[in-house]
Amino acid sequence: DVKVTQSSRYLVKRTGEKVFLECVQDMDHENMFWYRQDPGLGLRLIYFSYDVKMKEKGDIPEGYSVSREKKERFSLILESASTNQTSMYLCASSSPGPPRDEQYFGPGTRLTVT
């Protein structure tokens, strides 16, 4: 069974802390994505990566960075956490090509910054 796992389901951090969210996929996918989901705003793309050591900014990259040292792992880093980064964070992976072309999502990490 294909799987995308995220390091934590729930996380509570203090303002100013450096936060690492880890995502691992076991499908040998080239593409990996980080989204955040907020009520009324839907899912918004933060960063994505289409290869090891490659990264591209999404729609809302400010305050975040990413790391992809290995194909299966994509990390989201909050350099100095702030309360407006309290959100649900979702990781996804994909390998574009017929016939299915789907993004596989992890279960999400609900981050609270106090």
Place this chain on the structure above:
Amino acid sequence: DAKTTQPTSMDCAEGRAANLPCNHSTISGNEYVYWYRQIHSQGPQYIIHGLKNNETNEMASLIITEDRKSSTLILPHATLRDTAVYYCIVRVAYNTDKLIFGTGTRLQVFP
């Protein structure tokens, strides 16, 4: 901005077919229609996608109108586990492009 319009919510009796509509009047010739759903407290899950022909898989059927300006996702025999938010997305297929999720349709299946 999302390029699709969906009703905010729908109800369906368990065992009946759930028909979820989506409007995508500005769809381009090379864009596909995708459906995902998100069950409470889980990540979104792919359901199906299509270009212009009707598609069916083990989860659902997708009916796309001839002019491609609208489509309907059909869950043939809805169960309580199908209660979720359903998202209709249009995008060019088979590339790295992000998924743009709108607000979706909240489907409530009742006993």
